[in-house]
Amino acid sequence: MSLKNKVAIVTGGNSGIGQAIVLELARQGARTVIDYVANPDATVALEQEICKLGNQCIGVDADVSQVADLQKLVDAAVSKFGRLDIMVNNAGIETRTSVLDTTEDQYDSVMRINLKSAFFGTQLAAQQMIKQGGGGRIINITSVHEDWPMPGNTAYCLSKGGMRMLTRTAGVELGPHDILVVGVGPGAVETPINDSTMDDPSKLKKLDSAIPLGRMARPEEIANVAAFLAGDAATYLTATTIFADGGLMQSSVGL
Numbered sequence: 047m048s049l050k051n052k053v054a055i056v057t058g059g060n061s062g063i064g065q066a067i068v069l070e071l072a073r074q075g076a077r078t079v080i081d082y083v084a085n086p087d088a089t090v091a092l093e094q095e096i097c098k099l100g101n102q103c104i105g106v107d108a109d110v111s112q113v114a115d116l117q118k119l120v121d122a123a124v125s126k127f128g129r130l131d132i133m134v135n136n137a138g139i140e141t142r143t144s145v146l147d148t149t150e151d152q153y154d155s156v157m158r159i160n161l162k163s164a165f166f167g168t169q170l171a172a173q174q175m176i177k178q179g180g181g182g183r184i185i186n187i188t189s190v191h192e193d194w195p196m197p198g199n200t201a202y203c204l205s206k207g208g209m210r211m212l213t214r215t216a217g218v219e220l221g222p223h224d225i226l227v228v229g230v231g232p233g234a235v236e237t238p239i240n241d242s243t244m245d246d247p248s249k250l251k252k253l254d255s256a257i258p259l260g261r262m263a264r265p266e267e268i269a270n271v272a273a274f275l276a277g278d279a280a281t282y283l284t285a286t287t288i289f290a291d292g293g294l295m296q297s298s299v300g301l
């Protein structure tokens with residue numbers, strides 16, 4: 047129970063990687079604020095699962111592309127649990143469109159949900175952490191595509207590249223407050239965002255063969271990295287990204 051007495055917010059927390067992070071943080075003793083915008087039933091089921099672990103959580107309906115909603119999440123953490131120690135900026139979308147055909151609406155949605163939310167999530171969490179004292183952890187779920195171009199998914203890559211610089215710059219700025227800012231860069235993970243690949247055997251085979259470990263990650267494998275970064279063993283990591291990609295970025299087999 048290394049995260050006992052810690053309080054965490056996880057954005058996009060009721061599915062995929064976010065859900066696995068909520069569960070792992072709760073298993074390790076943290077009290078969690080589960081942000082969601084869709085599928086309230088999944089949030090209720092998650093709340094019940096965490097209750098069975100003997101832990102506390104609260105689901106909050108908040109659209110992270112709105113700063114006022116991000117403030118709602120921080121306020122919920124403070125009013126329900128008294129503080130905020132861990133902010134996980136996880137919510138994200140992609141459009142799978144190229145530089146030639148991405149519309150203004152698609153561009154704005156990706157940037158608001160992926161990057162603007164992480165920027166203001168970092169800002170509001172850090173303000174609360176500084177106010178209460180004692181430091182904190184901000185974990186940005188980025189992607190291998192913070193660094194690695196993905197033709198046909200330009201706005202997504204741009205947003206993750208922005209999160210890369212957010213992580214580095216905020217890590218430097220917030221270091222004196224003992225607030226550590228770290229990115230987690232997954233490769234390909236078995237979550238709803240990848241349904242179109244997982245539902246197509248030939249696409250899946252091609253992807254698996256490009257990954258040195260030969261398979262996509264399970265969400266829990268990404269959650270374990272996030273929980274490590276939230277915990278007592280990760281006191282000297284900041285302003286950088288940990289890639290959890292099964293070796294994908296170093297592979298010479300193209301996608």
Ligand SMILES: NC(=O)c1ccc[n+]([C@@H]2O[C@H](COP(=O)([O-])OP(=O)(O)OC[C@H]3O[C@@H](n4cnc5c(N)ncnc54)[C@H](O)[C@@H]3O)[C@@H](O)[C@H]2O)c1
Pocket residue numbers: 057058059060061062063064081082083084108109110111136137138139159187188189190231232233234235236237238239240
């Ligand atoms: N699955 C992968 O292969 C992979 C790889 C690298 C990075 N990632 C990143 O991991 C994160 C989680 O994705 P996932 O794979 O679990 O997919 P997912 O679709 O299950 O999760 C995305 C979550 O974000 C939420 N969300 C979308 N818009 C929102 C908004 N406006 N406000 C609040 N929440 C909102 C969704 O409801 C969903 O819960 C994303 O940032 C994604 O870019 C995923």
